[in-house]
Amino acid sequence: MEKRTVNPWKWQEERSYSQAVEVKNVSGTLYCSGQAAIDPDGTSSDRDMKSQLEQAIANLEEVINRADYQCSGIVRLNIYTTSTQELWPHFPILQEWITKHQIEQAVTMLEVTGLFETLKVELEATVVK
Template identity: 75%
Template sequence: MEKRVINPWEWQNERSYAQAVEVKNPQGTLYVSGQTAISADGISSAENMESQIVLALKNLEQVITEADYECSGIVRLNIYTTSTAELWPHFNIIQEWVAKHNIKQATTLLEVTSLFETLKVELEATVVK
């Protein structure tokens, strides 16, 4: 697989994403449903934004790993939240996770009216290998 990051500017680097990612000759593509702060028993978290981000990232990583892909292969990461104001103070958690896995991805952040039950953040990814 060949991956090329397109960044006409530099400002997006501080926000830990790329303007575009081109993939040539992938061996496979994994489309991951939105991962949230739901326990292995299927119980939605009622915790704060910080703990929900941590669990959503853990769940995202587990799905990717169990599918025999690597987080470094993420080329698209969509973030849905019920409150960008609540998310921003903890955005570094996502940035650190992205850096840890050496991910270079296109990202869209959307504030939505609601998510399932008590959830505050949802992470949807496209992964290639």
């Protein structure tokens, strides 16, 4: 797989994303449903935003690994949250995870009026290999 990022500016680098990602010679594409802070038994978390973000990241990583893909292959990440204001102080957690896995992805973050049950943040990814 060949991956090329397109960044006409520098400011997005501080926010850990790329303006566009081009991929060529892909041998597979994985479209992940939104992953949130849901326990293996199906119980939705009612914990704080930080805890929910950490669990959503762990759940996304679990899905990617189980599918025999790697987090470094994430090319698109959509972030849905019930409060960008509540999420923003914990954004470095996501940035550290992105750096750890050397992910170069396009990102969209949306504040929504609600997520399933008591959930506050959901991560949806497209992964290639």
